[in-house]
């Protein structure tokens with residue numbers, strides 16, 4: 001990897017890095033321009049040192065007997081994410097084009113096809129989406145997640161900020177930083193991962209039983225669907241333990257306004273079923289009246 005500073009812009013191999021267009025726990029995403037192909041990319045920059053430090057200090061002490069914390073080298077997790085991304089090829093999944101990883105360099109760079117519209121919706125918002133637009137984006141999400149599950153991948157962080165909007169109004173799923181791969185029919189998980197307001201109740205119970213990975217993604221898609229039409233998540237609390245309690249025990253409240261169709265409320269209720277065995281599945285979602293309308 002050759003890095004040079006060209007009048008304030010960093011040149012990284014054939015890419016000229018420009019403004020920051022995304023930021024998160026993972027690091028930052030910059031607009032990158034490849035003059036050889038006159039093409040723009042989204043360049044995700046990850047500091048390997050920061051990853052190692054984050055895993056080091058803040059790692060919880062090993063839990064009491066029953067649920068041993070599996071310790072993974074954070075870089076090994078990153079290389080697993082990259083291996084996952086490299087094998088994915090679907091119109092509703094972000095496309096990883098190239099990885100620039102110089103062992104001598106602290107930063108690792110992931111060049112993705114640029115999805116022009118950025119995040120589909122930032123929460124909370126006073127201007128939630130119409131049902132028609134929500135249905136279009138939701139259909140794309142369903143196809144993307146169905147493809148991931150078929151590839152034996154659980155995303156585990158489905159939420160609006162990880163859904164990117166193309167210039168022709170389609171949605172691509174991004175950020176596989178906490179995803180799991182599995183063998184067989186489904187993943188049987190025990191750890192919690194993802195974003196608190198989108199976590200399923202079964203992943204918050206301290207019991208030792210394992211739970212289905214696919215059902216976690218369906219739950220997060222339900223929270224996302226609710227937030228598209230109402231502009232905020234159904235369960236919110238300033239304290240994470242208060243949030244967990246609400247997710248575990250509170251029923252979903254549908255505000256009077258904005259007015260939402262009975263079919264959509266029915267689908268959201270079935271996706272936010274607290275018992276994962278009763279929760280609607282992806283094949284059933286695909287034939288739900290609101291989706292097929």
Ligand SMILES: COc1ccc(C(=O)/C=C\Nc2cc(OC)c(C(=O)O)cc2Cl)cc1
Pocket residue numbers: 021022024026029042044094112113114115116117118119164173174175176177
């Ligand atoms: C306003 O215009 C904009 C156009 C594009 C963006 C944008 O792309 C942002 C994030 N992008 C990504 C993040 C990812 O993880 C966190 C991953 C991944 O790791 O899968 C991939 C991508 Cl692409 C933002 C604003």
